[in-house]
Amino acid sequence: MNFELTEERQMLQDSLRRFLRDNQDALRASTRLGNADNTLGFDAEIWGKLAELGVIGALFSEEDGGFAGEGFDLTTVFEELGRAGAVEPLLDTAILGGGLIAALGSDAQKALVEQVIGGELHLALAHGEPNSRYDLTQVETTATVEGDSILLSGRKAVAVNAEAADFLIISARESGAAGDEDGISLFLVPRDSAGVTLRGYGLLAGGRAAEVDLETLRLTQADRLGAAGAAYPALKRAITRAEVALAAETLGAMEAATELTREYLLTRQQFGRPIGSFQALQHRMATLLIELEQARSAVINAAGHLDASPTEQALHISAARNLIGRAGRLVAEESIQLHGGIAMTEEYELAHIAKRIVMADHRFGDTDTQLERFLDQSAA
């Protein structure tokens, strides 16, 4: 047993933490609600510097052109992003987009991964649909072969980072029915293609997403990622990696919320003394710290089992996200409550951090869905 970070990961953590702290103001500016000037949803300059720092490369294996890419590399990076409240779309462009191209792409398509690692290219996965909720197999968008062309039509929901993306990775069904694993294909499509209409909006927790309408989007065989109807395993794999990253990001945000709350309890005076001197509040703070350690262990379990057997992996990842869903809600709500009104204001950093924590539960499966997946695995 060894719970220390390797030297490389420690260096990555230190340099990323320092960089994010030094750029706190720019990071915060792009997370504020109603920031209409920022149609990207994040800070382009910071994105470039993250690439320079090697943060994007750390999310890919050497084989794919990066230099790390294991579970603990993902958690090291995302914990720091979460702690800083960063909304830069590493999850969407690198883990999901880059990960899928690396897994399924032709040599020509794979050339894009290098551009992702260099910070020159953005990607977005357009997979979820209005009726799919968190089920990966509920794909109703259709892909129909018509001579040399493939026609896509359907509607994709809440595609994060779609407006900023140079390419969208769009899932569509070539055979079978909604709910089947077989028959799902992925297509790599320039975002500005005719037949693709985006309706963009900001997200409550920062960043941007879009509804993607596909109306007779005409593609060729060369636009497909991998074999026809066989994309599900790679899709599942990429989303699983994204879930580990998201769990770590939420853990980082929980750490930040807990720390802000601890500081506030020590400084805020009411009834002539710091409110942290009241035992009722001390106990609640203690509970948060206990839950935070539980969350940290759950993330370690998930990252450590990313390459385990399918059952083991699924158990630990659903367990981590279920636990983080529960503990995260507690930390977010209690941090706000222990602060009082100040934490309700958009200006105070905790408001943004609390939103990151709670809204993470709405990606790839909420607390209940994770419980259901855990039960599916433990019954299997």
Added chain:
Amino acid sequence: MDLNYSVEEQAFRAEVREFLAQKLPKEMSDAIRVGRELGKEGHDQWHAILNEQGWLAPNWPKEFGGCEWNAVQRHIFEEECCRANAPRIVPFGLSMLAPVLQKFGSKQQQDHYLPRILSGEDWWCQGYSEPGAGSDLASLKTRAVREGDHYVVNGQKTWTTLGQYANWIFCLVRTDPEAKQQSGISFLLIDMDTPGIEVRPIILLDGTHEVNEVWFTDVKVPVENLVGEENKGWTYAKYLLTHERTNIAGVGFSQAGLEAVKRMARSQMHRGRPLIENSHFAARVARAEIDLMAMSTTNLRIISRAASGQAPGVESSMLKVKGTEIRQEINDLARRAAGAYAMPFVSEALEGGNEPDMGPEGAAAAAPQYFNYRKLSIFGGSNEIQKNIIAKVKLGGGA
């Protein structure tokens, strides 16, 4: 024991329901149902409709133009209004200031201010909290110094709800800095147009502008705007807070909220079936409903006791804690039900624009409201303060 409403109470409920069916504008209830903001115009419109019916002031004595309804009637009225998705009546003038003026105000103040509250001519806001005085309200520092026939007020109030619409503010100010905290406070009525007053918006975490900071710099307030006696303001403030807590349980809001959650869960699909059929989600909804059923009866028990003349004691603190916990749980369920469609922040959808909701009905407001309603356990005496009150009464020290 009889869990049924009397024949008279049932008739009253039917009358209220009929009125709402006739007079509540559909565009208004549609907006409330999906969690949209009304704005000043909408509030004014509903205020006027209720005033025309003579139902604007359920708790006022008839001599002042109120309904003088008993607690059970008021409960029925509130329940039916929530059920019909009627707008909430802005309480600051009607149910907070008015009872204070009726009990402690001069005849002149009553004759001047009360009719203007009913007509909607005056929109009141509340100047209580300060940056350094939240749960510890008695530590407030805003100063009022008597100079001849007026006071000069300096200081800052915060969390002033809908202060941007208000033309009057009732304030707690310190008139005797030497006295023990609670003893040196007075209750002043201040015209918001007086020179030296500045209202600065506070944007909340859901992007809404509903609260403000109000700054006072050498604001001259005529002495006749003092309510009751100088340095007795704390007594009036406490009296006001008991009125603030009358509908504190928010049973009607919870019932309407639970219905909205069920509606959304019927339309949202989970693994190819309606979400409402999912046992994990259904169990969460059922738990909230079970809590609410009991809460509703607790509320009625306390209300009936109040109707028979007994003043509620720690019970109102209990109702506040449990009532807000249930409301917040229901907001949490709504956010969960919305799934990925809880993520978008589409402000037009919340402010009554023409953008249709993405996802199921009510999804756009679900998460913003979940965050906004964290305030329920913070304001009006935080839930921690309520528990202190309960503990103090039950464990010693008296109340």
